[in-house]
Amino acid sequence: MTDIAPLQKFVRRATELVERHGADEAALFADLEPLLKDLIRTDGWLPDAYRQPHPQFYQQYLLHADPLERWSVVSFVWGPGQKTPIHDHRVWGLVGVIEGAETGTSFVRRDDGRLVATGEERLERGDVVKVSPTVGDIHQVANAHADRVSISIHVYGGNIGAVARAVYDPETGAEKPFVSGYSNTAVPNLWDRSAEVRAGLQRA
């Protein structure tokens, strides 16, 4: 059985950081990045239901959304060769690879509206990258593998599935409204700590 405790602890700590730092993005990035790196060091905590690829579409499984929609954490599952459109976020985000590898391509938009690719990097398991309107918000993410699933854990400064944002036409740079939603109707129950509490009572 999956031990969900690492995700529960991540959710508690990330919530405390969001309460403490508010809109101070640099402080949040500084404190959240090590937490995410630690979370993706192992993957035994991620239940099977949130690592299932779809034959056609990359999947976005919500793992937790803050009840005030200040932040969220999502499992992205890429089938062989799958990729996102070029898109933005409008909030801060951290992307950490937990299985396989991904290719991230960054874009800036010129004054005439055209997109220019400014970098491409291969993200291996354990790597974390940042996005936001401040540090660069337009990118495209692809499974680096043509023959296997890759999975990344994404943390965002909002309920990302409900953020009004944009996808971009790679040829013209034209912007189209985009709301991503989620692939799942149920999220993991992080809060059954009864075994842990019972064990504590017996030690006491």
Place this chain on the structure above:
Amino acid sequence: MTDIAPLQKFVRRATELVERHGADEAALFADLEPLLKDLIRTDGWLPDAYRQPHPQFYQQYLLHADPLERWSVVSFVWGPGQKTPIHDHRVWGLVGVIEGAETGTSFVRRDDGRLVATGEERLERGDVVKVSPTVGDIHQVANAHADRVSISIHVYGGNIGAVARAVYDPETGAEKPFVSGYSNTAVPNLWDRSAEVRAGLQRA
């Protein structure tokens, strides 16, 4: 398909109340009770997965836990004739009947440790009762029906499945440690508001 929106709105508002009132139990009860009454006025928002009885045991389906474990909301499903042991909570709680009917019996503990029943009331659909160490914390809840399922929605001032509390022997009043846990490993995804956000974009 279930429209989860009433539960999502309840969770947001209850979170705001818990942040505002903190440990002021009277203020919380005053503001939360009407929210719960409003929530249980209809039951179309409660997905089937969280209304399933078990042939032997009453079920406790977590619907949402606050990430800082300050509060939680749980669907209790009583099969025909099922009842809780006599138990306490150690935190504030509100119980609202959403389907069927329940019998609630309140107890006080005498100085010699014996339990005395101080009241029994039948709770119909739409009724809400309070529990807490302040207003009376020891009770027993039973399905009022011998031939059908009853369901109630419980709101507590903590992650109730992880609270170290007690059940009581009805004869002697002897107290036994109790941690209730949850019947479910997945909770509803309240946060896919993408259809609502897309509709708003089209109106704009």
